[in-house]
Amino acid sequence: MILSIVAYGSQVLREVGQDITPDYPNLQTFIDNMWETMYASSGVGLAAPQVNKPIRLFVVDSEQIINNLEEDEKDAYPGDHGIKQVFINARIIDTEGDEWAYTEGCLSIPKIREDVYRPEKVRIRYLDENFKQHERTFHGITARVIFHEYDHIEGKLFIDYLKPLKKRMLKSRLDDISKGKIKVDYKMSFSK
Numbered sequence: 001m002i003l004s005i006v007a008y009g010s011q012v013l014r015e016v017g018q019d020i021t022p023d024y025p026n027l028q029t030f031i032d033n034m035w036e037t038m039y040a041s042s043g044v045g046l047a048a049p050q051v052n053k054p055i056r057l058f059v060v061d062s063e064q065i066i067n068n069l070e071e072d073e074k075d076a077y078p079g080d081h082g083i084k085q086v087f088i089n090a091r092i093i094d095t096e097g098d099e100w101a102y103t104e105g106c107l108s109i110p111k112i113r114e115d116v117y118r119p120e121k122v123r124i125r126y127l128d129e130n131f132k133q134h135e136r137t138f139h140g141i142t143a144r145v146i147f148h149e150y151d152h153i154e155g156k157l158f159i160d161y162l163k164p165l166k167k168r169m170l171k172s173r174l175d176d177i178s179k180g181k182i183k184v185d186y187k188m189s190f191s192k
Contacts, residue, residue: 001033001036002033002036002037002040002186002187003033003034003036003037003051003052003187004051004052004187004188004189005037005041005046005050005051005107005108005186005187005188005189006049006050006051006052006188006189006190006191007108007109007177007178007180007182007188007189007190007191008108008109008157008174008177008178009174009177009178009179009190009191010052010108010178010189010190010191011191012049012052012053013049013050013108013152013155013157014155015049015054015155016054016153016154016155017047017048017049017054017055017056017057017152017153017154017155018054018055018056019055019056019089020055020056020057020088020089022131024055027129028129030048030053030057031057031059031086031129033051034046034048034051034057034059035059035061037051037187038059038061038107039061040186040187041107041186041187042186043107044060044061044062044064044065044145045058045059045060045061045062045145045146045148045149046058046059046107046149047149047152047153048152048153049152049153049155050107050108050152052189055153056088056089056090056153057086057087057088057089057153058086058087058090058149058150058152058153059085059086059087059149060083060084060085060087060142060145060146060149061082061083061084062080062082062083062084062141062142062145063081063082063083063084064082065082065141065145066080066081066082066141066142067082076140077139077140077141078140079139079140080138080139080140080141080142082141082142083138083142085128086128086129087124087126087127087128087146087149087150088126088127088128088129088131089126089127090124090125090126090127090150090153091124091125091126092122092123092124093123093124093125093135094122094123095119095121095122095123096119096120096121096123097119097120097121097139098119098120099117099118099119099120100118100120101115101116101117102115102116102118102141102144103115103116104116104144104148104158106148106157106158107186108157109157109159109174109177110177110182110184110188111173111177111182111184112159112170112173112174112177114158114159114162114166114170116158116161116162117161118143118144118147119143119147120139120140120143121137121138122137122138122139122143122146122147122150123135123136123137124136124137124138124146124150159174178191
């Protein structure tokens with residue numbers, strides 16, 4: 001089932017997500033719905049707060065980004081073949097490398113894309129959908145998507161990294177999003 005993505009201005013996007021346990025109600029169905037929603041919205045990641053659930057869960061499919069790069073573009077991300085993964089109760093352990101810019105967007109903030117600087121690598125501890133624990137280091141585009149989705153479960157948005165002047169310049173567009181004055185080709189809900 002395709003879920004409604006909450007728009008900028010919704011309080012749930014500013015909440016720190018809560019850990020969940022394997023007995024979280026209808027967890028597998030919720031995860032399946034998140035994948036379906038992400039793909040129907042042409043996303044590469046989706047966090048539970050974006051579908052109005054303040055829990056520490058997100059999904060990432062960076063394979064689709066890597067697979068769509070031209071061969072010469074793939075050289076910029078050596079060894080990053082992408083992942084398709086569920087992250088539950090994730091915690092960043094460490095980051096490393098130089099910060100680099102990449103133009104990010106967000107399904108909850110449609111039609112706004114801006115350069116955001118993030119470190120090259122992230123080491124993260126998380127549970128998969130079977131509640132098996134993992135600790136891995138990701139880099140390149142995959143790290144970028146993980147950082148972005150992780151921010152959602154911490155109550156942060158990519159626009160929080162923009163300089164104050166840039167945020168002021170975007171204010172009217174952000175206000176329009178929060179008021180529902182935007183057209184998108186996916187299911188959205190707006191705060192009242």
